[in-house]
Amino acid sequence: MAKLYFRYGAMGSSKTANALMVAYNYKERGKKVLLAKPKLDTREVGVMHSRIGLEQPCIYVEDLVEKSLDELNKYDCIIVDEAQFCKKEDVKFFTRLVDDLDIPVICYGLRTDFQMNLFEGSMWLLAWADKIEELKTVCWCGRGARCNARIDADGNMVSSGEQVELGANERYISLCRKHFTERKTGPV
Incomplete structure (x- = not known):
């Protein structure tokens, strides 16, 4: 049974690298994966890129939600990076992919901004995700950084x-x- 995942972490917790490694694992097993990120992330158009140098082509979430469910039914997994920038309707669409098509959707992003306020996408992922996981990183003092x-x-x-x-x-x-x-x- 597919699930909607929200894997969040503070800056520097290797969210994008983790997303790309998960995509690699699916592909290595002959599975078809679709990578997406919101248009608000304009740093590299059409590319999901981690700071350690891993990268893969991706589409925009806004283009993903415009596709028909039949077009998306051919994928075994959908991975979304920078999910904090998603809108409520995007997250709602992810729940349809999980519930109606039985496709796991794995979202990576920040939970809160620099003022400790939730991002819109994070808020709805925290509300609707089937599984919520923290990707850890550390503060300069050695404690967990959130x-x-x-x-x-x-x-x-x-x-x-x-x-x-x-x-x-x-x-x-x-x-x-x-x-x-x-x-x-x-x-x-």
């Missing part, structure tokens, strides 16, 4: 601004909740 801090050029935390700032990996660090709350981005 918070995404946006920092300025001097390494100080930023508390205001647009929810989304693409292509600025150097502007984000992962922190444990204690250091996020204390606004401590590294050892003194």
